[in-house]
Amino acid sequence: MASFILRRLLLLPLIAFGVTLLIFSMLQLLTPYQRLSLYVKDSAIQRYTPEQLDQLITLHGLDKPVFLPFQFGGKDCSGICYCSCTPQYLSWLGNIFLHGNLGWSETDKMPVSKALLSRIPATAELAILAILPLIVVGISMGIVASVNHNKPIDHVTRLLSITGYAFPTFVFGLLVLLIFYGELGWFPPGRLSNWASCVVNNDSFCDASHVASYVNYTGLNILDTLLNGRFDIFLDSLRHLILPVVTLSYVSWALIVRITRSSMLETLRQDYVTVARAKGQREDVVIRRHAARNALIPVATISGLVFAGWLGGVVITETIFNYRGLGKFAADAAISLDIPSVLGFTLLATSLLVIMNLIVDLLYAVIDPRVRMD
């Protein structure tokens, strides 16, 4: 088991190396002026004379080949911690290994590592809370549908889940926001209300009840608020999480429901299920112990991938609900060709995917004892 985990983890740097090399190679296809669009916004293009644009290219080192070692355009950016130069590959690698520095994020106006760390909790909170209803409701609906194969409840379940899958996230998210915030005023966008965010950030001029300073232990509001004994902020945080969690879960239910259903249908036709029934076991025991457990392996695979995808950010959900998470960060960085941010995010997303895959593989052994890690 240990050697299996070690082998899989050793693959991680290799995969990361390959992915980043690919991104740097693609960079070579862009002209310095194309890459300059990160620093010169559309609305301000006309403000720059051609000479000023050239000066900016030199300042940001955009005219240097990206594979050269430790050469930044007219500036010493190799040894120092943060710099808004576009990195060359070897110096970028060197900075990671020697200084633990991923570079400067122009998207977030802070070091990439800090930007990623500040955004992980929001996305993690969303993904963790959304995966629970996804798995619980998705698997339950799948099992119910398969047990009641071709009965009305099966049709309703399938139609409901497919409707969710067919709903573009953007439409569904905006719809629930219109109803539950615009019409009813129940669940606002963002992560916290103004008063709560004031307390959580220890700002001045907060409400009078805020006496002790608030400690951000993990950045996960639902956890930190409980650790700080602030149930009012805990509830506020939940209010803000409900709609994005529902949106994220609902549009992915179909996947889990369909896989659980088809896997269950196949398992229910197996001989050992017939034997279990022939032995006189109760139907719920047959389904729970004999069928469901065996049917869950593909479900675990898909859930793991969905979860890893969510951890890597959910752009549309984050945008609609004004949730400052990784997805929005990655999308903004990619659109504006913010290479250090894209690279930092890619490393994180790659690691998450590899680790989630490993966890899923380990789960196989838990779900089905016949699977051995050899």
Added chain:
Amino acid sequence: MNRTLVFVLVLAALAVAGFLIYKSLAPAPTTQPATSQQNNQNQAQTQNPSQTQQPTTTTPPQTNTTPSQTTQPATSNPQTTTSTPAGDSSPAVYTGKVKSPNVFVQAGIAGVNTLDPAHSYDTASSEIIMNIYDNLIAFDGPSTEKFVPMLATSVPTVENELLKLNADGTMMMTFPIRSGVKFQSGKEMTPEDVVYSFQRIMIHSHPDSPAWIFLEDLLGVEDFGDLAAKVGDDKACQMLIDSVHVDGQNVIFKFPQPSATFLSRIAHGATWGSITNKEYVIAHGGWDGKCEDWRKYYQIDKEKLPLHAAADGTGPFKLERWTPGEVTVLVKNPDYWRGAAKLDRVEFRVVPEFGTRKLMIQQGDADMIDVPRPYISQMKGLAGVRTIYDMPLIADTTAFFNYDIPTEGNPNIGTARMDGQGIPPDFFTDVDVRKAFNYSFNWKEFLDQIYLGEATQPNGPIPSSLPYVNKENPKYFFDSKQAEEHFRKAWGGKLWDLGFKFTIIYNEGNEQRKVAAEMLKENIEALNDKFHIEVRSEPSSTFLDDFRSRKVPLWISGWQSDFPDPHNFIQPYMHSQGAHAVRESLKKIGNFDNEIIAAAHETDPAKRQAIYYHLQQEAYDLAIDIFMVDLTDREWQRTWVNGWSYNPIWPGTVRYLYGVSKQDNGQIDPRILTDMPGSKTDSW
């Protein structure tokens, strides 16, 4: 049977969802521009001029803020948020009491780039900086021509002898500095801080920064590095020190030539004129104040500037927190020298999605939001929301001709010859081509369709809200007959016989520019089967590349003022080295440099006017560009916003919040309507 039941269920669910969407998105009945409510409001405003915020006052304004009124939970009372006026088909809107009366929330599109006044040159950053820092002088209310003192105690004029024109052609401007003003950190502001603030910007000289605005006037260059290269480090430093120095409690600026524009370059709203704390900046690693060390601090990255993410100004609000991409929080400076602001907290939230922003103002969770022009119709009729519109904005949109188009590897001009399959590099140097293009643009249709009639056709390169604009200057108009006549005359008649083909490029996502380009294409192609114009969009990275290499034969762009003076438009549009003119190679059709420089240094208003009138006439006679739109501004806010004021030069959406509070039946600063003819307001 079962399947039928399921279908019925699903159809019912979809019908409910559709109804809810319709109910939420349906526009409310159009409100007449002048409702009785609005009239009453305007009347009330006029009767209460004391609400106007006067930067000159030295008496602290009365504030009604008490500690017990501080932040209330913003959304802690959900049962009050569902009231919809009976019979109103508009979405449910929060119409209860003022939410969070001492907290002002703006939901905007763009986030802050940097908070350092020496580097900031974008509106989202600047509107925050102008609330944290004060300048030496300020504009008088909505005026862009009259000034009042701020950190200086007087505005220099020839009459008060603080402005002197010397016999050697130089000019001196003296600012007596106010004493007893403290920075937010507690340190007293001194004339040394003023001098340091101006010198630091000039030494920074980053191409992304507004340093050129001072350098141009004070040292006659646009980059301190250029000056040092030209005259040597020692001489450059001496010139810098001479250009602005301390004299007792005064700060004296020395100009190599008279400047007619300096006051408007430094007035509040121009964030580069912010006065910063010298001690604070030096203590945090900023320029040490010694000119000989300038190279160490020249053009450094913004993130290494000490004021990039920190602030210490003398303004009414202090920086509490900046979370990039999410929110910038300001809190009031209780010791502000003009008396504390009425608001306790101001939050500038970044909310990229318009739908979310709209719901926030609808629910009262945002007090002002950014509304892009295509969404205006969705905002009409929201109860508790007010719009102020047709306010002058010193900005315009123009189509620029390229007089010297590079041919190598340029796919935008076809064969690069006058053969009907392309255009030659000097295609637009023929005045008849330019006049024909001008007569082919349908202003009325464009302004009505895209700007809903809220913008006007410019009189030339100077926006109509600036002084010295000649409102009698002739304008082109849509006339296909005249367009045809000029096309027939162009290039000795060859153009009409052979035809042409080229591409107009606009940056992706800019709907206004797309429509303008397509309108030109349609009207011109209708004149002759041999005329072909392709309209293509490009993503910003490609557009920048093409723009830089000047491969675009005709492009549509604009200019927003840095300071409210005609020079800030005439220079980029008509000076051979101006930002637009240099890309156009305007010098191929005329040279206006001497006149432009003379006007910038002319202190006699009558003589200045004569020069600018002549330049505007030249712009018309030569049809140098197609001047498309003189823009106006429109803002949206909750009706409980009180005392909101406006100046066309102030950056951003919420702008200056010193005089702003929140109360039932709030009123805007009446000078917006009285001093700026054309401005209007509606509320629902």
